[in-house]
Amino acid sequence: MGTQGNDSNNVETLAKQKEIDDWLPITSSRNAKWWSSTFHNVTAMVGAGVLSLPYAMAHLGWGPGVVILILSWIITLYTLWQMVEMHEMVPGKRFDRYHELGQYAFGEKLGLYIVVPQQLVVEVGVDIVYMVTGGKSLQKIYNLAQPNGKYIKTSYFIMIFASAQFVLAHLPNFNSISMVSLAAAVMSLSYSIIASGASISKGVEHNVDYGPPSSTTPGKVFGFLTALGDVAFAYAGHNVVLEIQATLPSTPEKPSKGPMWKGVVFAYIVVALCYFPVALIGYWVFGNKVKDNILISLEKPTWLIIVANAFVVIHVIGSYQLYAMPVFDMIETVLVKKLHFKPSRMLRFVSRNTYVAFTMFVGITFPFFGGLLGFFGGFAFAPTTYFLPCVMWLAIYKPRRFSLSWYANWICIVLGVLLVVLAPIGALRSIIISAKTYKFYS
Numbered sequence: 001m002g003t004q005g006n007d008s009n010n011v012e013t014l015a016k017q018k019e020i021d022d023w024l025p026i027t028s029s030r031n032a033k034w035w036s037s038t039f040h041n042v043t044a045m046v047g048a049g050v051l052s053l054p055y056a057m058a059h060l061g062w063g064p065g066v067v068i069l070i071l072s073w074i075i076t077l078y079t080l081w082q083m084v085e086m087h088e089m090v091p092g093k094r095f096d097r098y099h100e101l102g103q104y105a106f107g108e109k110l111g112l113y114i115v116v117p118q119q120l121v122v123e124v125g126v127d128i129v130y131m132v133t134g135g136k137s138l139q140k141i142y143n144l145a146q147p148n149g150k151y152i153k154t155s156y157f158i159m160i161f162a163s164a165q166f167v168l169a170h171l172p173n174f175n176s177i178s179m180v181s182l183a184a185a186v187m188s189l190s191y192s193i194i195a196s197g198a199s200i201s202k203g204v205e206h207n208v209d210y211g212p213p214s215s216t217t218p219g220k221v222f223g224f225l226t227a228l229g230d231v232a233f234a235y236a237g238h239n240v241v242l243e244i245q246a247t248l249p250s251t252p253e254k255p256s257k258g259p260m261w262k263g264v265v266f267a268y269i270v271v272a273l274c275y276f277p278v279a280l281i282g283y284w285v286f287g288n289k290v291k292d293n294i295l296i297s298l299e300k301p302t303w304l305i306i307v308a309n310a311f312v313v314i315h316v317i318g319s320y321q322l323y324a325m326p327v328f329d330m331i332e333t334v335l336v337k338k339l340h341f342k343p344s345r346m347l348r349f350v351s352r353n354t355y356v357a358f359t360m361f362v363g364i365t366f367p368f369f370g371g372l373l374g375f376f377g378g379f380a381f382a383p384t385t386y387f388l389p390c391v392m393w394l395a396i397y398k399p400r401r402f403s404l405s406w407y408a409n410w411i412c413i414v415l416g417v418l419l420v421v422l423a424p425i426g427a428l429r430s431i432i433i434s435a436k437t438y439k440f441y442s
Helices: 002-023 034-045 048-060 063-087 097-108 108-145 154-168 176-204 217-236 237-244 257-289 300-339 345-365 370-399 404-437
Strands: none
Touching: 034 176, 034 237, 034 257, 034 300, 048 063, 048 176, 048 217, 048 257, 063 217, 063 237, 063 257, 063 370, 063 404, 097 108, 097 237, 097 370, 108 154, 108 237, 108 300, 108 345, 108 370, 154 300, 154 345, 176 257, 176 404, 217 370, 237 257, 237 300, 237 345, 237 370, 300 345, 300 404, 370 404
């Protein structure tokens, strides 16, 4: 009788667990196609970061700038391949979330402590930055379309942008935002082409200067460090890659890593087509006078810049949702599994609206676009993108010392740690300067 009772309890527990998993955003649907992973990854990668790359080049200079751009593309593609491979390295098990892989590599508690804070900083940080980006792009559209119109504060445009997120936040899972993500991916490629094309059309500025924007040694050093964070921010897809892969079907004969890697390769080709032309052409045209958002430097033709900013708004609407979905999953997991709330639409309505309102409030309070990019890029993106996958790879696979794999991972780790240490220093200085010069709630 006791054994039958235990079996019955186990069956009930498993059934309840499956019911919860079928409700949570990450695990509720696994019927996506490889091409959906392509535009999810493009949407995750190509965003506000690409618009700041010419500004980063201005602080890095031609030589270091080109080297850092190419190295970042190669390193992040390698670490993304590692994540895709580790998703199903244990037969019969899928690591659907970044922290689950961290727990397998470092232990149940330590894995959570290492991964979850960093992943939350990245995803919440990106959503805050995108609130600011969306609001400022809407403001740019208004100012160009109505040059003599009534002045409207940036904070109101951030609220307008947030109104779309309050609606879209209630799409239940990754598959339900596929069309939003596709539109965002198309927009990212479109405004990157516009940024490059409009820069070429404008022609090289008269008396263009490719020297450092700052004339002082501290200014040059801090500018260089901030630029490192800007580049790191541009490569952010790793924080949602396992969650994206979790939406793909998988069998022992056809594991998900096949279609996922195919999608990643296509996505990285698009990334290269967006990043390198925008960064190099933007710097070539404007030199060290380029703004922290290339579209701000481009004033004419007016209609084209309005269109480009509209594309940016559409893209960051989709990107916001892509980065918010794993956060929604974490929040709802805690509410249902830890606090034992019953899964319901009302629970989802309250929790998701609260999150959107929080990111909107922080975005309104700290609307310092350039400084935020560098800070989040160095402080959080570098660990989760550049070296944490390598650390987990070394901990799990234990490659032979001084082998090619051992060297490759340690090189990525050293470069990533340098980014973490150096980039936030310059970014904090930029934020402080911006806070002093920016008209609060402008």
